[in-house]
Amino acid sequence: MKRENLKIGDLSDLTGTKVVTIRYYEKIGLLPSPGRSANNYRSYDAAALDRLRFIRRCRDLGFSLDQIRELLGMASDVARPCREVDAITATHLAQVERKIADLQALAAELRHISAKCRGGGTIKNCRILDAMSSD
Amino acid sequence: MKRENLKIGDLSDLTGTKVVTIRYYEKIGLLPSPGRSANNYRSYDAAALDRLRFIRRCRDLGFSLDQIRELLGMASDVARPCREVDAITATHLAQVERKIADLQALAAELRHISAKCRGGGTIKNCRILDAMSSD
DNA sequence: CATACGGTCTATAGCGACTATAGGGTCAAG
DNA sequence: CTTGACCCTATAGTCGCTATAGACCGTATG
Numbered sequence A, B: 001m002k003r004e005n006l007k008i009g010d011l012s013d014l015t016g017t018k019v020v021t022i023r024y025y026e027k028i029g030l031l032p033s034p035g036r037s038a039n040n041y042r043s044y045d046a047a048a049l050d051r052l053r054f055i056r057r058c059r060d061l062g063f064s065l066d067q068i069r070e071l072l073g074m075a076s077d078v079a080r081p082c083r084e085v086d087a088i089t090a091t092h093l094a095q096v097e098r099k100i101a102d103l104q105a106l107a108a109e110l111r112h113i114s115a116k117c118r119g120g121g122t123i124k125n126c127r128i129l130d131a132m133s134s135d
Numbered sequence C: 001c002a003t004a005c006g007g008t009c010t011a012t013a014g015c016g017a018c019t020a021t022a023g024g025g026t027c028a029a030g
Numbered sequence D: 001c002t003t004g005a006c007c008c009t010a011t012a013g014t015c016g017c018t019a020t021a022g023a024c025c026g027t028a029t030g
Helices: A008-015 A019-027 A046-060 A065-075 A082-114 A127-133 B008-015 B019-027 B046-060 B065-075 B082-114 B127-133
Strands: none
Touching: A008 A019, A008 A046, A019 A046, A046 A065, A046 B127, A065 A082, A065 B127, A082 A127, A082 B082, A082 B127, A127 B046, A127 B065, A127 B082, B008 B019, B008 B046, B019 B046, B046 B065, B065 B082, B082 B127
């Protein structure tokens, strides 16, 4: 498949992004409005494909659309220090690590609670609900 | 503070739930509509306080509002087997554990990417952006 | 040639779990 | 008597999509 005059469905297939999502990215200004072919279909080129791939990769890495907007802004300014990009990455990594810690504490608590269930009883003397009520 | 004729702000203080959130819980049917005092203010009793505390505790444990609705439904049916409550907890725990695994993979990748930054360069030869583009 | 299908277009509403804002009424203290 | 803190309703916004409706376009098959 060539990399010019791509229809939105082609872009979708090539990047694993749903068509509606691509249009959504355009609407919020993350992807530039592409040219249109005679039948009013969006027509994308290789640059658009690259940009969308970048966006998807960053989404997979858990960056927010706003962070991606920032990264894209930086990427277009060749003289900018690399350190700024790393700062965004580092901030994001810290958030992810904090979230992991939170979830681990949560999992421990859930295991603790679940261990109280001896299975045979009824709600009337359910220790799980007790644990959720007070504790 | 006594546990009857509580105003919404009292409930808010006692549970750490924002006033708007309490009204929201009422609107979606998670909290029953309380009585009103002469001035049309919501007036809560100890049962409402308990119910809200339970909801908040479950939210802290990461349950969705729908799961909490289920748990509350079960809690009111005294003869129901305890096992059903544990099933919800176990399902939720599995989700949390999976999320932890996902985030750990993500953190590893972000660390990997961030390690490529040697700090001194510019965007022009930024290896972080490279890593985000392809990889 | 007609029809059916899949793709594309626009526009709008919905999801979860709130949060924010506007525009008002109530109440106790100074 | 005014100030400020609280309460009320109703509506819109957040994030990152997803779903739906209603219409047009393009190709393959009968």
